[in-house]
Amino acid sequence: MNLLTRKLENFAPLGNDDKSFLDELVRKNRMFERGKDIILEGDAPDNVHLILDGFACRYKLTSNGERHIMAYLVPGDFRDLHIAILKEMDHSVGTLSPCQVVDIPSSIIENLTERPGLMRALWWATLVDEAILREWLVNIAQREAPQRLAHLFCELLLRLNAVELTTMEGFELPITQSELADTPGLSAVHVNRSLQMLRADGLIELKDRNLLILDPHRLMEFSGFNPNYLHLFDRAGRH
Amino acid sequence: MNLLTRKLENFAPLGNDDKSFLDELVRKNRMFERGKDIILEGDAPDNVHLILDGFACRYKLTSNGERHIMAYLVPGDFRDLHIAILKEMDHSVGTLSPCQVVDIPSSIIENLTERPGLMRALWWATLVDEAILREWLVNIAQREAPQRLAHLFCELLLRLNAVELTTMEGFELPITQSELADTPGLSAVHVNRSLQMLRADGLIELKDRNLLILDPHRLMEFSGFNPNYLHLFDRAGRH
DNA sequence: CGTACTATTGATAGATATCAACGCTGGTGG
DNA sequence: CCACCAGCGTTGATATCTATCAATAGTACG
Incomplete structure (x- = not known):
């Protein structure tokens, strides 16, 4: 597929x-x-x-x-x-x-x-993109640096999981800290320090462009992450 | 109409x-x-x-x-x-x-x-909404408080002008400073001070829920406002 | 082996939040 | 009519967060 x-x-x-x-x-x-x-x-x-x-x-x-x-x-x-x-x-x-x-x-x-089912699915994808933008706005505006990054990681975990690009522990994050910094409006230095904070708390590991999420549940709680805006189908029963 | x-x-x-x-x-x-x-x-x-x-x-x-x-x-x-x-x-x-x-x-x-013209127009409105979200993200992430507010005012000026709800000098802004603060992720106190800065610079007046934009051109320059994201039809020749 | 990029650390400055207080205004009830 | 109250705008003092500047070390790569 x-x-x-x-x-x-x-x-x-x-x-x-x-x-x-x-x-x-x-x-x-x-x-x-x-x-x-x-x-x-x-x-x-x-x-x-x-x-x-x-x-x-x-x-x-x-x-x-x-x-x-x-x-x-x-x-x-x-x-x-x-x-x-x-x-x-x-x-x-x-x-x-x-x-x-x-x-x-x-x-x-x-x-x-003539493909209404597919069209609806594409609409869904568009609506989710917009919802992500809104959530990013809240993320930048309301959370502090470590939480912002943690929130972003939670989102990526779910989004990449939806296309089966995650492993048990995490996923590949092929970007530099400086690029990461341009995302939630932080300086590269501050991103570096915030990452160290997350590492020290045992929430993540990030090495060689690979992000390990050590405790997803705690990371979500830490960042106030609510996955509702991704509008993912509950795939509990999927095989 | x-x-x-x-x-x-x-x-x-x-x-x-x-x-x-x-x-x-x-x-x-x-x-x-x-x-x-x-x-x-x-x-x-x-x-x-x-x-x-x-x-x-x-x-x-x-x-x-x-x-x-x-x-x-x-x-x-x-x-x-x-x-x-x-x-x-x-x-x-x-x-x-x-x-x-x-x-x-x-x-x-x-x-x-069966109304393709109207459908395209609604699509346009949707795409502009999304573009506004992106611009807000940049606004919060990259500009300082007075510029953020100035940018927001510029946007509202154009958006309200597009539906002919502006006067020569400005427009009605029926919201409190505290609501204004919840928009670009600032505290109400800081919004108050930033507004005073804009007033002191002779850029705006804001009184009784009425915003006067004293010098639109200078306000746009001050906030780094680029209207391209609103995708407004160039109405120069409109009657 | 040098060069460029990336990650890291320390010190300092600047922006913004928070806390607290006060005046103003409009509405409400006595 | 007046006293009271709530919401809003304003101001000052302080604390916190984040950016900036500068330097260093590791790493990849030609």
Whole structure:
């Protein structure tokens, strides 16, 4: 089963017909190196992009030369369904690690009316993306640095778990501390210190781009994490 | 012309047929007092809500009892098209001032396929909402308190101008400083001081719930405001 | 082997929160 | 009519968090 199917089935099971449609869709993809831009602010949106492998991000550069990351795109995530409606991008999208990306002509998305189940699933993904943005806003505004990072880790754990990219202990987090810092609006130095705090508390280990979550339950409690905004299907009974 | 039409025509002109459809849609509305909830986190989404008059907001309550406002809903704004897909709300929506609200059954939204122009306009509105969220994220993360407020004011100026709710000098901002503080993640005290700074610099006046923007150009420059994310139709030639 | 990037540590400065108090205003009830 | 009260805006003093600056060490890589 391909990654997109895996993700979308967190909303609702898809028919075999839709699944093979997605399999076909995902066939043609291309690689981006780490640190490359997929599209730049100001560009006219072209295709819809789907991340199949690797971490990408939405970001903006501010007037003072800082970069701010506004979203992580992990495998299974889209870069804006329906973006073709807008004349130009208001942000850039770039890779944080080597990425495998599928270009989907927007016409394909627009002609999905005869696949209502799939369309609903894509809608779900869009709504969740927006919910994540809202949660990030709260995260930055209300929590202190160690909690912010912990909250982000909890989210990534669930999102990556939804596409089965986690192990028992954690997941690969292929980004630098400095990139991590651009996400919740912290300085790289402060991120470093906050990580040490989390390590000292026995909550996580982070080494060689690998994040081990030692005690998920305690990490969620520590950061005030409530997974409701991810709107994940309860997969308790899944096999 | 009704307010929704006014707003959507910032994307593209609508046909007369679509306009009268919207007129009809907007007919049945109800009033909410200030400080009432339209829907609560955890509720099952029912209708789509459209604000016709007044200020409402999306908000969440955090574990420490703080409220964080994640979006302002001003006249012409929707509360989540397609929200019916999700089982429960991940945030609440409440009024900041007395509000006139239209309930739109989600079935009406889902059956818009025969009005492609209108559908595209609604898509545009949704994409702009998401872009605003991203910009707020950058705003909180990267700017200092006075700039954050200034940026917010610039945005509201353009958004309210798009529905012709601004005067030459400014607009009505029917919220308290404490509510204002819950928006960019500041304390009420610090908001108060930041406002005084903006006043002292001759950038704004704020009295009796009325915000005067004394020098829009300088305010935008001061806050590093770039309107591109609002994706407003260039109305220079409008009559 | 040098170079660039990344992670780390210490010291200091700056921004913002918190706590506490006070005045103003509008509404309410005696 | 007046006293009282609650909500809002304001001010001052202090504490806390986070950024910034600077330096060092480890690491990957050509």
